[in-house]
Each structure stands twice: as structure tokens, then as C-alpha cells.
Amino acid sequence: MDMKNRTKINELMTSWIPGAVYSVKWLKENGYTYSNLQIYKKSGWVKAIGAGALIKSGDEVGWPGAVWALQEQLKFPVHVGGKTAIEQAGSAQYLTMGKERVFLIAEPKTKLPTWFKNKKWDAEIVYLQSSLFDEGLKSLSIAEQGLTSVELGRLKLVYSSRERAMLEYLDQVPERHSFTEAHEIMENLLTLRPKLVQTLLAHCTSVKAKRLFLAMADRVNHPWLKKLDLSKVDLGSGSRQLVSGGEFDSKYKITIGNP
Template identity: 30%
Template structure:
């Protein structure tokens, strides 16, 4: 028989649709003895070793990521193409049976995340070469997705941050053409946010590539940017293999573009 007070504590700590690890639940004040009894009584359902869901809750990738965000000691957010798709700005819907969810953080994702059977695949992108630690902690450049009422939200990059994150995957996983088409639809970006992000961004490649693509589109916000204040490095940058050199930003681009 489970202690009524501890049962209520468990319900508050682990809402339906979210997951939690045993160490995290213990840190919330639930005893190991209670947790073991909760597993025996099927109040807690093991998803993989040391990771639980309460009762037979239906899991979504949003609930799973919101759970990871809540338990993580360091910032982790949905970014890149997935963040743009959450805003309806992804241009293409993810192809395939399982959507690829782009997660960005300084430290690697917990290993148990890939052991949970769910209709999504998680792709981790390290942020040490993209964003300084201070920006990773700045919620001004994140948005919240209320994936279920009264539960902790899902945090994801604002469009200005997401497009810069997306460019880290060009051309290995995202084509120049796809990135160009996505940026074509981003006519309402905030030049103030872009200016701060471009000053903070650690990647010379991302900044030069973004400025080249943005110059192609000539959105109204482009004229408010200040490239002379961004650290764009020196020398040429090879991005497109067998491409041609773009003279303004000194990057190689596809010959057809």
C-alpha cells in the first residue's frame, strides 16, 4: 500500500505525459523505498532502466523533451529546423515515419533518451561553437510551446535564433537551396534580435552564410543589421565543395546560386 502523502507528492512531481529518472524523483523528496513500491504496484511504469512514467500515460516527443528540459542542470532547447516548424516556418514537413527533433545544448543528451520507444528521432547539436554560455541561459531568445494544459512548457528557439542554428547543418544535412527557401519566408524577423545574436554567435561560417542568404532575399529587416560590428574573421571560408567564391562575404557557394 502506497503512502497517500507520497502518492500525492509523486503526482505533483510527475504529471501524466512526462517522464522522470529515479535520481531526479529522489531529489524531489521521494524515498527509494516508495519508488520501488510504486514500480511493484505499477503506479510507476519503467520505460528503460531508471526512467519512469506514471501509469499508462501516452508519451509524445514534446512531453519527453519537456521532461528532459525540466530535469537538466544545463540549458537544452529545441532549435534549428524543428523550432522553425513549431512556428509554421519550416517550409517542408519532415519526411519519413519518424520526425527528426533537433535539440541544442552544451552537454550531450542523456543516453536513456534514445532507449525510449517513441515515434521520433532525436538529433543533438552541441552549442559550444555556436553560442556563448550566457546566451544559452537567456530566455529572451526562446519561446514556449504549451503542448498540454497545466504542464511545464516546451522551450524552443525563436525564429531569429533557429535560422542561425539551422545554418550549422549546411551543406551536410541541409541544402543551400532549402536554407534559401526557408529564409525567403522569414520576412518578419526582428532586426534587434538578429543584431544581438549575430554579435554573440561564435561561428564565423554561420554569420557569413546568413548575411549572404539574407542579402539575397533583401527583406526589410536586412538594412538594419550592422555587419561591420560582427566578428566575421579573416580569409576565405570553404562551405560549398567545388563552388565559386562569393566576393562580399568570402565564402564558397554553389555555382548555380
């Protein structure tokens, strides 16, 4: 390896974030040629985990390192949301037993790279393409969209806030989550920010998720609920029945499972 290559690999290894996957596409865009990367692999500095992705040799890499590459290097419109974000925020009474499930939520038609899909990660990845919020929400700031940065070691990942994560979670009830668990989680959401809740409800496209959210919050009488202006929230028309033999909420016109 000549001096120029040695300098480049030293710079890369020094700046490499522990636990991260690095995209070959990103590396090439930042001055590392195919020839460079082949030399680094043959020399044992890095190794491939699939076509288009590298890890530092000897590094332990889990799902956060892969998601970091999707978000930070490839700029995919994907974030950690739903129950995973709720658990991270400490609002889930019961954590998932057994192998961790990670809910990744992306915009419709977002195709994950093959290296991510084919790799067996240290968690079960539940990948959801969602149009839960309208296009108008994306014109707002990251914070106003209900997204936040979470540090996992030296990795910074984009997660849903509790407010957004709960709407994402309820959009998957009862298909993926139970009413009992949903009620328990809602009980813990005592300190949601009404301004952010108002914004998210105004841009949410799922009548089911909005009605469930409000009905469950009303049932436990959360104080932030009184600060919302529901005249600015489209709750649709007619009644919705999500389960047979459930309880009908006449205020929000939705039949839901009992706690």
C-alpha cells in the first residue's frame, strides 16, 4: 500500500464511528475509489456485509449501525417509530419479550438496500411503508414533524417523538398490537405536548388512528387533551368498528376493545 492509500485509510479508520455500517456509495462520493476499497478489504481493515456496505473489521455492528447508514449517509426517509420509539422514551409498561422488534417506518415506495434486507440483524425488523401523515407535515421543521434525535453510543438516529409514535402505534391496532397494551401505553402518556399533538392530528390521514388516540386519551382524562382544538381536526364521518363485542365510544364514534 503506497503512502497516499495509507494516509486515506488511516483517516477513514480514525473517523469511523464504532458500530456503524458505511455505505460504499457514500464512501465513493467522499473520495474513496473502488480500487481503494478493494485494497482496504484485502488488507483486512474493513469487510463487506453485503453488496454496497462495509463494516470495520472486528467491530460489533447491530441494527442501529445499519439504520444510521440509511439515515445519515443514504438519506433515506426512514425513522425508528411506533412501539420501538415508545419503548425508548420509557412510556411502554411492558417491554417486548424475546428477540427485540424494531419498527422502521418509511415513506411509500422507499426501497431498502439489499444488504440491509438480507442481513440477519440482532433484532426483528418490522418495516412499514406509511402515508400516515400528509405532505404538508414535511414542510415543517423536524421537531414539528414529531421527529427527534436519539443517541445510541456514538450513533445518532432519528426516532419518532412519543406523540407521533403513539399515532403510528395505533395505526397498527388491532392488526399488530392489542387494545389492552394500547390502553396501558396511553395511561403513561400524561405529559404529551398539546401543540405537537395538535399539529400531528391536523396532518394525520388515518381517521382510525385519530379517533383511537382521542378516545383512549379521553378515557384516562389526560390534561393535555383539554388544550386541543378538535374543530381543526378531520375525524371523518360515520361510525367505525374495529372489533366485535367491544365498547362503543359515542363521542368519537368508534368501537374499541376493552382494556
